Amino acid sequence: MTKVLVATDKPFAKVAVDGIKRIIEEAGFELVLLEKYTEKKQLLDAVKDANAIIIRSDIIDAEVLDAAKELKIVVRAGAGYDNVDLAAATAHNVCVMNTPGQNSNAVAELVLGMLVYLNRNLFNGTSGAELMGKKLGILAYGNVGRNVARIAKGFGMDVYAYDQFVSAANIEKEGVKPVASRDALFETCDIVSLHIPKTPETVKSINAELLAKMPKGGCLINTARQEVIDEESICKFMAERTDFKYATDIKPANDAEMAKFEGRYFATPKKMGAQTAEANINAGLAAANQIVDFIKNGNEKFRVNK
Ligand code: 3PG
Known part of the structure; x- marks a missing residue:
């Protein structure tokens, strides 16, 4: 079964996670949550069997991509994707997307x-x-x-x-x-x-x-x-x-x-710009829908590592 990992050091509001879960499960996929992780090792373990990952400012570098042997797509739920090593993703044949405008x-x-x-x-x-x-x-x-x-x-x-x-x-x-x-x-x-x-x-x-x-x-x-x-x-x-x-x-x-x-x-003590329930819902659900559309239909509309 297709595994979608939500890896967020700074978690989405619960209502957004519930919405993401609904979209992923309705597509017949499985959702795995890794929130508030404190060490990179937790992320490296979690990505091992993930086919798709939803992140925020979480760092997806070559080491993470090496560990994610089954990975097809990473969606940055947000605008800026400087936290993802695009060249390494392309080399690993992983599609990277963002969700522009949502937050x-x-x-x-x-x-x-x-x-x-x-x-x-x-x-x-x-x-x-x-x-x-x-x-x-x-x-x-x-x-x-x-x-x-x-x-x-x-x-x-x-x-x-x-x-x-x-x-x-x-x-x-x-x-x-x-x-x-x-x-x-x-x-x-x-x-x-x-x-x-x-x-x-x-x-x-x-x-x-x-x-x-x-x-x-x-x-x-x-x-x-x-x-x-x-x-x-x-x-x-x-x-x-x-x-x-x-x-x-x-x-x-x-x-x-x-x-x-x-x-x-x-x-601000912690980056707060996109920390609203509305932005979490907009960006999180868009990310989930983009993953489903990519895996089922090959839609690459918001791909950023062309
Ligand atoms: C963005 O690029 O979308 C914003 O900087 C929000 O980032 P965040 O999801 O880490 O809060």
């Missing part, structure tokens, strides 16, 4: 929540700032960026975006102001929200030099990936620019050092 509203709502919290000085009782009328820059205008724009407009924000892969005309037709370059976005906007994937080009690309282009009182929100930030450089920058604020959904390695910027820095 994007959850991440976008968190962006606005973090923005309010940061601009009200972490609710410390002192006088903060409002979002209405502020210039918000969205770096990468994909599914999350679009949802951030939609919600930010409701706050009365002036919304700008830059995406090297989306034309200015396509940004403009959604009522968002396109800018010509990444640097121009930082020069123009009071607040920048990051939605870039982790790639060789983006790693450590957000640094002091770029942030120095922002107006006084600037603030940066990161719900993308830890690795896109040059952490050491931002720490030095914030020590000099006492007006600058930074909030991140991915705890930096230098979190303890950053904590000295009291009232203008915070990191």
